[in-house]
Amino acid sequence: MAETHSLQDLQQPAVSSKVFVQRDYSSGTICKFQTKFPSELESRMDKQQFEETMQSLNNLYAEAEKLGGKSYLEGCLACLTAYTIFLCMETHYEKVLKKIAKYIKDQNEKIYAPRGLLLTDPIERGLRVVEITIFEDRSIGSGR
Amino acid sequence: MKSREYQQIDPKALPTPTQSPPSHQHQAVGDDGRTPRRKWEVFPGKNRFFCDGRIMMARQSGVFPLTLGLILVTSGLFFIFDCPFLVKHLTSCIPAIGGVLFVFVLITLLQTSFTDPGILPRATPEEAADIERQIDDTGNASYRPPPRTKEVLINQQVIKLKYCFTCKMFRPPRTSHCSLCDNCVERFDHHCPWVGNCVGKRNYRFFYTFIVSLSFLTAFIFGCVTTHLALRAKGGKGLMFALQESPVELAICFFSVWSILGLSGFHTYLVASNLTTNEDIKGSWSGKSGEAVTNPYSHKNIFINCCSVLCVPMPPSLIDRRGFLPADEPAQTSGVDLELPNPSTKSDINVVGGSSHLVLDLQKSSADFSLFLNQTKPAALPA
Numbered sequence: 064m065a066e067t068h069s070l071q072d073l074q075q076p077a078v079s080s081k082v083f084v085q086r087d088y089s090s091g092t093i094c095k096f097q098t099k100f101p102s103e104l105e106s107r108m109d110k111q112q113f114e115e116t117m118q119s120l121n122n123l124y125a126e127a128e129k130l131g132g133k134s135y136l137e138g139c140l141a142c143l144t145a146y147t148i149f150l151c152m153e154t155h156y157e158k159v160l161k162k163i164a165k166y167i168k169d170q171n172e173k174i175y176a177p178r179g180l181l182l183t184d185p186i187e188r189g190l191r192v193v194e195i196t197i198f199e200d201r202s203i204g205s206g207r
Numbered sequence: 208m209k210s211r212e213y214q215q216i217d218p219k220a221l222p223t224p225t226q227s228p229p230s231h232q233h234q235a236v237g238d239d240g241r242t243p244r245r246k247w248e249v250f251p252g253k254n255r256f257f258c259d260g261r262i263m264m265a266r267q268s269g270v271f272p273l274t275l276g277l278i279l280v281t282s283g284l285f286f287i288f289d290c291p292f293l294v295k296h297l298t299s300c301i302p303a304i305g306g307v308l309f310v311f312v313l314i315t316l317l318q319t320s321f322t323d324p325g326i327l328p329r330a331t332p333e334e335a336a337d338i339e340r341q342i343d344d345t346g347n348a349s350y351r352p353p354p355r356t357k358e359v360l361i362n363q364q365v366i367k368l369k370y371c372f373t374c375k376m377f378r379p380p381r382t383s384h385c386s387l388c389d390n391c392v393e394r395f396d397h398h399c400p401w402v403g404n405c406v407g408k409r410n411y412r413f414f415y416t417f418i419v420s421l422s423f424l425t426a427f428i429f430g431c432v433t434t435h436l437a438l439r440a441k442g443g444k445g446l447m448f449a450l451q452e453s454p455v456e457l458a459i460c461f462f463s464v465w466s467i468l469g470l471s472g473f474h475t476y477l478v479a480s481n482l483t484t485n486e487d488i489k490g491s492w493s494g495k496s497g498e499a500v501t502n503p504y505s506h507k508n509i510f511i512n513c514c515s516v517l518c519v520p521m522p523p524s525l526i527d528r529r530g531f532l533p534a535d536e537p538a539q540t541s542g543v544d545l546e547l548p549n550p551s552t553k554s555d556i557n558v559v560g561g562s563s564h565l566v567l568d569l570q571k572s573s574a575d576f577s578l579f580l581n582q583t584k585p586a587a588l589p590a
Contacts, residue, residue, distance in 0.1 A: 091361055135518045
């Protein structure tokens with residue numbers, strides 16, 4: 064009986080709810096997410112961990128959009144070639160997006176999945192929100 | 208703003224798959240029944256896609272063929288009739304310069320027209336429900352649409368964010384909903400019928416380069432044609448005879464030089480002050496309302512403003528048009544018409560627009576990590 068039950072659970076972990084962390088526009092239009100700890104996650108993980116994740120994400124996005132010597136050079140070179148280099152080269156932003164995807168995967172593996180949570184990469188939601196899926200806690204004797 | 212019937216999202220109707228009978232998965236397949244469909248095929252906005260989603264334009268192409276035609280015809284006439292004469296009498300640099308400018312203009316025009324201007328994908332049903340829930344915190348059972356504005360503080364200035372009823376989200380600052388394309392576009396400048404596309408965050412630099420190089424090209428051709436006529440008139444038969452030989456070019460160039468130069472000048476001013484055409488026309492920062500408002504996005508330095516508009520790293524396309532639809536995902540149609548995904552045994556997160564399939568087993572020990580995250584992501588990062 065228990066076997067069957069766990070097999071079913073394996074195939075259908077139920078989504079309990081989703082939390083959406085919205086964008087923070089206080090610094091303008093740059094990509095930045097709010098670091099405020101959502102109340103729905105209080106029972107699942109600690110505040111500091113969450114804030115650390117969000118802060119790292121924000122830093123990564125800031126790096127992607129940074130105006131610096133390298134981006135000026137890239138911009139000028141692109142202009143001179145009528146922007147055709149964008150067709151052949153991976154842009155700086157895309158490189159950082161890959162880093163972000165890796166970071167999120169890492170965080171999911173180490174921190175969020177063991178607690179029954181899942182972070183969705185914001186790029187899959189058009190950089191509007193960070194979606195955190197909360198799964199029903201099926202662990203026996205979790206005492207919740 | 209379109210006055211659409213606002214349809215409230217019923218959170219209970221949202222999919223939370225539990226024990227559902229194993230049903231045939233809804234395969235989002237193409238016509239041949241085998242190839243999985245790509246996201247551009249079910250894109251809700253009014254856009255046209257070519258080359259399997261690589262190229263996109265507005266559905267109404269406007270006068271884009273005319274723009275292309277005018278440029279090709281004028282340049283063609285220039286190369287055929289003026290260049291031979293000028294090479295003989297002046298220098299052979301002329302067709303070279305003309306050629307470079309022509310290629311530049313053509314490439315930037317095509318890039319402006321075919322690039323995603325910075326379209327924001329519409330909010331998923333869960334997101335939209337979450338926003339409504341946050342607003343309607345009082346637990347008020349009566350049906351009412353979300354309030355239209357939300358205020359944020361940007362650089363010590365209060366900016367009102369508007370709620371987009373079509374895309375079901377609060378628009379980020381500087382984003383506007385284009386009624387012709389039915390999309391929210393980031394840093395919306397204007398919808399340009401000449402290029403047949405919106406001009407927004409991602410293609411503004413192409414647009415600006417296009418109009419600047421086009422002004423150089425038209426001025427150059429105008430100059431060459433005038434020189435040609437002057438030389439011919441001096442040569443003997445008189446100005447009127449010379450004029451008869453190239454009326455078309457002259458006419459086109461004469462009328463377009465002033466308008467294109469004017470447009471370039473205007474956009475140079477916009478770039479230097481980090482404004483969009485939309486904001487300039489509405490007078491958002493000119494203090495019409497009497498308050499002392501300044502543009503909160505301006506860096507107060509012309510050089511930095513120019514760089515932040517033209518040299519900032521190219522942002523990615525957010526709509527992922529060439530990504531594949533997950534097999535159990537239905538088409539996301541218009542904003543009003545919400546289709547609920549079919550619950551299935553395999554998919555746990557039926558998110559329209561999402562693409563994560565997760566098999567998570569909390570009962571297994573932590574040593575079983577090989578099973579626990581089995582995400583399938585779209586093939587490549589959006590171009």
